[in-house]
Amino acid sequence: MSLSRRGSHAPLWRMARATRSRWRLLALSVLLGAGAVLAGVGLLAVSGYLISRAAQRPEILSLGVAIAAVRSLAIARAALRYGERLASHDLAFRTLADLRRRLFARLVPLVPGGLPGVGRADVLSRFVGDVDRLQDLYLRALGPVAVGLLSAAATLLIAFALLPAAAAALAVGLLVAGLVTPLLTRAAARAAGRRQAAARAALTAAIVEVTGGAAEIALAGRERDWIERADRASARLARIQRRDALSGGLATGLATAATGLTAVGVALVAVPAVRGGALAGVLLAAVLLLTLGAFETVRPLPSAGASIDACGAAARRIEDILDRPAPVVDPEQPARPPSAGDLEARGLRFRYDDAGPWLLAGVDMRLAPGKAIALAGPSGCGKSTLAELLVRFRDPVAGAVLLGGIDLRDLPQEELRDAVLLGSQDAYLFDGTIRENLALAKPDASQAELERAARRVGLGPWLAALPDGLDTAVGEQGAQVSGGQRRRIAAARLLLSPARFLIADEPAAHLDPPAAAALHAELAREARAGRGVLLIAHEPYGLERFDEVLELREGRLKARG
Numbered sequence: 001m002s003l004s005r006r007g008s009h010a011p012l013w014r015m016a017r018a019t020r021s022r023w024r025l026l027a028l029s030v031l032l033g034a035g036a037v038l039a040g041v042g043l044l045a046v047s048g049y050l051i052s053r054a055a056q057r058p059e060i061l062s063l064g065v066a067i068a069a070v071r072s073l074a075i076a077r078a079a080l081r082y083g084e085r086l087a088s089h090d091l092a093f094r095t096l097a098d099l100r101r102r103l104f105a106r107l108v109p110l111v112p113g114g115l116p117g118v119g120r121a122d123v124l125s126r127f128v129g130d131v132d133r134l135q136d137l138y139l140r141a142l143g144p145v146a147v148g149l150l151s152a153a154a155t156l157l158i159a160f161a162l163l164p165a166a167a168a169a170l171a172v173g174l175l176v177a178g179l180v181t182p183l184l185t186r187a188a189a190r191a192a193g194r195r196q197a198a199a200r201a202a203l204t205a206a207i208v209e210v211t212g213g214a215a216e217i218a219l220a221g222r223e224r225d226w227i228e229r230a231d232r233a234s235a236r237l238a239r240i241q242r243r244d245a246l247s248g249g250l251a252t253g254l255a256t257a258a259t260g261l262t263a264v265g266v267a268l269v270a271v272p273a274v275r276g277g278a279l280a281g282v283l284l285a286a287v288l289l290l291t292l293g294a295f296e297t298v299r300p301l302p303s304a305g306a307s308i309d310a311c312g313a314a315a316r317r318i319e320d321i322l323d324r325p326a327p328v329v330d331p332e333q334p335a336r337p338p339s340a341g342d343l344e345a346r347g348l349r350f351r352y353d354d355a356g357p358w359l360l361a362g363v364d365m366r367l368a369p370g371k372a373i374a375l376a377g378p379s380g381c382g383k384s385t386l387a388e389l390l391v392r393f394r395d396p397v398a399g400a401v402l403l404g405g406i407d408l409r410d411l412p413q414e415e416l417r418d419a420v421l422l423g424s425q426d427a428y429l430f431d432g433t434i435r436e437n438l439a440l441a442k443p444d445a446s447q448a449e450l451e452r453a454a455r456r457v458g459l460g461p462w463l464a465a466l467p468d469g470l471d472t473a474v475g476e477q478g479a480q481v482s483g484g485q486r487r488r489i490a491a492a493r494l495l496l497s498p499a500r501f502l503i504a505d506e507p508a509a510h511l512d513p514p515a516a517a518a519l520h521a522e523l524a525r526e527a528r529a530g531r532g533v534l535l536i537a538h539e540p541y542g543l544e545r546f547d548e549v550l551e552l553r554e555g556r557l558k559a560r561g
């Protein structure tokens with residue numbers, strides 16, 4: 001990733017634009033937020049006026065309006081803040097739900113063949129962590145900025161109406177506290193992060209070497225040298241941290257200084273204005289308190305800047321997934337799916353690495369309905385890859401896979417998935433019951449059908465021993481069932497499915513030879529029902545019933561004796 005890209009917030013703005021459809025909610029929450037801040041500022045200013053006026057001991061009745069204003073501003077501030085919280089969280093969660101939906105829709109066509117260069121854990125962390133982080137995009141980043149700008153502008157207008165010169169001084173102060181300080185804080189934090197990361201890495205390395213190589217160091221009698229080395233790294237980190245805390249503190253102090261200096265500046269123009277008659281004396285305190293209150297409008301801006309950075313990084317990682325081209329795409333003009341015919345590979349060539357040797361160097365194969373073919377071959381020779389090409393999880397580099405004479409690339413993926421089903425070698429189970437995991441292949445399967453399929457793959461005795469039978473939970477990712485049971489469940493799914501062609505990738509990998517032979521034979525028997533069965537077998541047990549036994553070697557299929 002280039003440096004310029006790392007600094008760019010373009011993905012963030014694209015994410016933010018997705019909020020457009022909810023602009024009413026957005027406007028409402030900004031207005032409520034600005035209203036709450038302004039009510040607070042107004043409360044201070046009106047209180048200032050009230051105290052000054054009261055000091056003149058006027059008729060109590062003449063204070064009535066100001067007293068009522070103080071009361072209602074206090075109540076309004078709380079009510080508006082509450083409304084703003086409701087609206088902004090509503091907006092944030094709705095936007096988040098939109099984003100999840102969009103991301104999921106993009107992710108589904110990408111995942112069958114996997115995302116090159118992105119591990120499953122990484123996809124999960126982007127999908128969960130980074131999307132969640134974007135919840136702050138409105139709540140802590142864009143919202144506070146919009147509210148701050150709006151309420152600062154309104155405060156300046158009020159100040160301008162009271163005394164234009166005071167408004168000018170206030171504008172300068174707000175600029176320093178609201179713009180210069182956040183930028184300085186951010187620059188200081190970034191530089192500090194970089195410096196500290198290097199020093200921390202040096203300290204970690206020193207400690208790891210001291211502990212890892214303790215025996216060798218002791219044998220060589222060099223303990224003192226090594227401990228001193230770790231001490232030096234630690235002291236260096238502490239020195240850097242102290243200096244960075246100082247510069248960070250200075251930036252924050254600058255905002256406070258700006259507040260105080262602005263108040264002094266406003267007093268310097270307001271007092272002469274009172275003397276000259278441009279400002280009523282009773283308003284002097286109001287102008288000064290308005291000035292102090294005005295800084296509340298820009299107070300959240302430094303942390304909003306930090307949130308914008310964090311959201312930007314999350315948005316980039318998410319866009320990185322959204323931008324990946326799908327490994328397979330549906331045709332513009334799909335052919336009519338064939339209702340009969342063979343599944344056929346013609347001259348298939350494939351390699352993962354553009355420059356490497358061919359993994360599949362011209363594979364020809366024909367699977368007819370009613371036939372059973374077994375495919376063997378050493379681990380890593382490309383059997384699973386061939387299976388994935390046959391169901392178009394990826395496309396071949398050359399050659400073609402045909403269903404009923406039609407290139408898979410000309411068929412809508414949905415039709416293809418209905419016709420050809422792959423039981424992959426991972427045998428993934430969803431966190432649910434055995435029943436739910438089986439019914440995935442046939443949602444309307446009856447109890448009898450489910451039980452029969454389970455019996456055929458050898459799950460009968462196990463299910464009978466379970467108190468809850470088919471309704472037993474398999475746990476997250478099938479953690480509560482053994483590897484062999486998991487594969488048997490996946491094989492039962494194949495038998496239950498209505499697909500015309502079944503491909504089973506090493507369904508018996510964790511089974512002992514007699515169990516593997518029985519499962520293989522059961523799959524071969526399924527061909528008699530008129531379906532085409534391709535079995536990828538880790539061990540050649542129970543292959544007698546297969547019409548053909550092939551071997552994948554050096555990228556080509558050969559008949560096996």
Ligand SMILES: Nc1ncnc2c1ncn2[C@@H]1O[C@H](COP(=O)(O)OP(=O)(O)O)[C@@H](O)[C@H]1O
Nearest residue numbers: 114352359377378379380381382383384385386
């Ligand atoms: N997604 C992938 N990206 C890159 N290389 C892969 C990928 N999947 C498999 N391979 C490599 O391709 C070769 C064949 O893998 P595979 O088809 O799983 O073989 P088999 O199923 O016969 O054991 C192996 O060397 C494997 O490391």
Ligand SMILES: [Mg+2]
Nearest residue numbers: 383384385425
């Ligand atoms: Mg494999």
